Amino acid sequence: KAGVTQTPRYLIKTRGQQVTLSCSPISGHRSVSWYQQTPGQGLQFLFEYFSETQRNKGNFPGRFSGRQFSNSRSEMNVSTLELGDSALYLCASSLQDTVTEAFFGQGTRLTVV
């Protein structure tokens, strides 16, 4: 059974650009959530989707957005990139409509220069 797949694994972007990250959950999992990990702030929740609906959003500016498709795949977008957006972005999937055991992908490491 394939795990959670995140693409791309690494990205280098310039300030002011935008970026889209992709996450394919484990087959059958309908909940997808995103987290940002930085050395200073640790692991912080970005947003969670279930059946194409965003059920919660973390305390991040509006430049951070996401969506989920009917096949449960999810994308997150960051517009007008800032140096502080450099981070490891982790996606997790879980099976049910309530939070149960979460399984994480390998992450996308974004560097903004």
Next chain:
Amino acid sequence: GIQVEQSPPDLILQEGANSTLRCNFSDSVNNLQWFHQNPWGQLINLFYIPSGTKQNGRLSATTVATERYSLLYISSSQTTDSGVYFCAVEDSGTYKYIFGTGTRLKVLA
């Protein structure tokens, strides 16, 4: 919101030693997980343990939900156990996990 504290923040062990990592949380939780973050950044599931005790090889975990803490035991540590261990709890009703700041473990050969 719920607070999660992990201790110790750093731990250095000689290979073969045992260790206990602790996770305290400030409110009742429905879900709790322990993860090991590998050098490439991936969070590897160790235990899904909202309550009770589980064992998997040299690792075991106990969560006492009524007292709001969880313990991760590592026995006969190996160099491959090195890395950062995270505890995460579900913030009830919010569909999100709150992570502790982690315990950075280094096992010396």
